[in-house]
Amino acid sequence: MVSGLLLCAAFPPWDQTWLAWVALWPVLLGVHGGLGKETPAWRDRRLWLAGFALGLVFFAGTLWWIGLVTVSGTFCLVVYISLYPAAWLVWARHRWADDFTSPGNLAAGAELASVWTVLEWVRGWLFTGFGWNDLGVALHRNLPLMQGARWGGVLLLSWLVVFVNVVGVRTAIRFGREARGRQPVRAHWDFGVAMLMVALFFAAGMHQLLRPRAGERRTLRFAAVQPAIPQSEEHPFPPEQALRRQLDLTEQASLLKPELVLWPEAPVGVSVRLHPDYRWAFDGLTSWMPFGLLVGSLDFDDGRLFNAAMLFSPGQDRGAAPQVYWKNHLIPFGEYAPFADRFPFMRKLVPFDLDFSPGTAPSVVTLARADGSPVVLAPLICFEDSLPDDARQAVRRRPEVDVLVNLTNDGWFRSSPGAAMHFANAIFRTVELDRPLLRCGNTGVTAAVEQTGRIASVFEGKGTGILAGELEWTPAETTPYVRYGNWIVGVSLGLIGLRLWRERTRRTP
Numbered sequence: 001m002v003s004g005l006l007l008c009a010a011f012p013p014w015d016q017t018w019l020a021w022v023a024l025w026p027v028l029l030g031v032h033g034g035l036g037k038e039t040p041a042w043r044d045r046r047l048w049l050a051g052f053a054l055g056l057v058f059f060a061g062t063l064w065w066i067g068l069v070t071v072s073g074t075f076c077l078v079v080y081i082s083l084y085p086a087a088w089l090v091w092a093r094h095r096w097a098d099d100f101t102s103p104g105n106l107a108a109g110a111e112l113a114s115v116w117t118v119l120e121w122v123r124g125w126l127f128t129g130f131g132w133n134d135l136g137v138a139l140h141r142n143l144p145l146m147q148g149a150r151w152g153g154v155l156l157l158s159w160l161v162v163f164v165n166v167v168g169v170r171t172a173i174r175f176g177r178e179a180r181g182r183q184p185v186r187a188h189w190d191f192g193v194a195m196l197m198v199a200l201f202f203a204a205g206m207h208q209l210l211r212p213r214a215g216e217r218r219t220l221r222f223a224a225v226q227p228a229i230p231q232s233e234e235h236p237f238p239p240e241q242a243l244r245r246q247l248d249l250t251e252q253a254s255l256l257k258p259e260l261v262l263w264p265e266a267p268v269g270v271s272v273r274l275h276p277d278y279r280w281a282f283d284g285l286t287s288w289m290p291f292g293l294l295v296g297s298l299d300f301d302d303g304r305l306f307n308a309a310m311l312f313s314p315g316q317d318r319g320a321a322p323q324v325y326w327k328n329h330l331i332p333f334g335e336y337a338p339f340a341d342r343f344p345f346m347r348k349l350v351p352f353d354l355d356f357s358p359g360t361a362p363s364v365v366t367l368a369r370a371d372g373s374p375v376v377l378a379p380l381i382c383f384e385d386s387l388p389d390d391a392r393q394a395v396r397r398r399p400e401v402d403v404l405v406n407l408t409n410d411g412w413f414r415s416s417p418g419a420a421m422h423f424a425n426a427i428f429r430t431v432e433l434d435r436p437l438l439r440c441g442n443t444g445v446t447a448a449v450e451q452t453g454r455i456a457s458v459f460e461g462k463g464t465g466i467l468a469g470e471l472e473w474t475p476a477e478t479t480p481y482v483r484y485g486n487w488i489v490g491v492s493l494g495l496i497g498l499r500l501w502r503e504r505t506r507r508t509p
Helices: 003-009 017-021 025-033 043-066 071-081 083-094 102-123 135-139 149-179 189-210 239-254 276-286 344-349 380-385 389-397 418-426 428-433 480-485 487-507
Strands: 218-226 260-262 290-303 302-310 323-326 363-369 375-381 404-410 439-440 446-449 455-461 466-474
Touching: 003 017, 003 025, 003 043, 017 135, 017 149, 025 043, 025 083, 025 149, 043 071, 043 083, 043 344, 043 418, 043 446, 083 102, 102 149, 102 189, 135 149, 135 276, 149 189, 149 428, 149 480, 149 487, 218 239, 218 439, 239 260, 239 466, 276 302, 290 404, 290 480, 302 363, 302 375, 323 363, 375 380, 375 389, 380 389, 380 404, 380 418, 389 428, 389 480, 404 428, 418 428, 418 439, 418 446, 428 480, 446 466, 455 466, 466 480
Parallel strands: 218 260, 260 290, 375 404, 404 439
Antiparallel strands: 218 466, 290 302, 302 323, 363 375, 439 446, 446 455
16 A cells, blocks of 8 residues: 555656655565465465555546546446556565575566566556556656657556666665675675666667757647636536637637637537537638637537547638547546446446447548648547557558647546646657647646657646647657557567576476
């Protein structure tokens, strides 16, 4: 539980990143101190309980705000994902070899870091996946170390954090054993190797930040509208008032001469294309506006409900269809009831009566500009900007993507740290994919983020407002993460297999 609390403190809103490097020490010291009679892993209830407590404290402490939308769904989610740290701790206990030499500590560190990384990867896709708050996300305020995501994604950073934790705690145990004369004193180059790895990541990250970039620098003048429309199922905000508020802010934004205006993800439960007031207003707006308008909206097609992003082009003809993207990755217990066709009681865990349908594939929309240079936008709706595989697939399918654009509605989570947590997970997409990110929220964090993950501008006010500026970028490079994805998972599986094979061959006479 102490380890769980330390991990919580490493994430928003506290952001004590340094604690991530030692957060696993208490639980691993407990594992070491509890060594005794060997029992089968599946029967070791004490370890399962301890690992579950670690996960429960960490995930409940960082994700409790989801309960503002669905309490029962949050309970089920936290209980489920807490099983992953429990499985890791059981593995750690039964693989906690008594070899506290430098090679032994490095081997144990590599193995346990690999197991943790594989479990985070599985958590990111199993049962539609929920990969939030991988340990690497704790480094979201360390710009040089963040650049490691360029080479292997957030999971590579998670591997590094766990490796340093394990080697560090085993080094401390080794000092104690040497002080008591239980093993001879030797040079501690194991901890030196761990620190060298962190230093190399940091130095490589600094090189990435400081090196000149090739290609012509491009710009996009933008204005992101944050309307702060209250979210409530019991007392829905009148759509007409919501529309009026967004139109007024858009009129103010037009004075700043933007090329693109952003509205957040569906702040009211209506369709821009089908609701008569919205349709009438948009027909009038698009007939004169000199900018593109990307809005979040509900959408209906063939009896199915979609969460959509729609791009209205400058000077678009009255009644013309916008470019549309349908959200691909839906939120379980938030936008649909998982397995509700087999288990009807699951529908009671969802606060809505109608399930959303997912889009079929990532897609892009293209902003035509007066100077003749189009800007290709990859829309990401709601939590999609926190899902590395989804964003990566969008870029791989359409390499011409210039800018990632996230429309979100964190207003459901009120003044909780949910918006900051969302932003911390999302910011790594810029580094992984070498593309800037524009975010527009109903409330929460509306921001512009550069290709390096540096925050260029941000609006964190709780009220209404406009974030306007000029986003700059250079042509995207194909990063190792875009090309190879989560290669660290394959390496981790190889390291686990190699260690198991070597120990088996040693036991064989």
